[in-house]
Amino acid sequence: MARPNQYHAAVEPKLDDIRTLRKQGLSIAKIAQKLDLTVWQLAHYRKSFPDLDEALNTPPDEVKQTEQSAYFNRQKNYNSLRSFIRTQSTPEERQEYFRLILEKADQTEVERYKVMIEATSSR
CATH class of the missing domain: 1.20.5 (Single alpha-helices involved in coiled-coils or other helix-helix interfaces)
Structure with a gap:
């Protein structure tokens, strides 16, 4: 009898979270850590479950665009706060x-x- 795996309980319900984490630029090792799995387990599940493979394959352009947007927003907010502190606070x-x-x-x-x-x- 095959040993039951954790995929359906520990990974499948979190596929949307995994997509989000990948878009934020988190590594597969960090995602495995957040799911309390080893990288080996995650790699094994990735081979067996296409949904997980798709969730972990975030296009690099999408990650880069998300990082650029976050940087731009941070700079915009920093400059706005800095101006407010100097002139109006x-x-x-x-x-x-x-x-x-x-x-x-x-x-x-x-x-x-x-x-x-x-x-x-x-x-």
């Missing part, structure tokens, strides 16, 4: 932005910010 809003930045910063960044603040206040 209140002191309270700037304080909140700075607090959010510090919340995400590691110790090296915090030290760099301290140096920048000291240099600005000594002018």
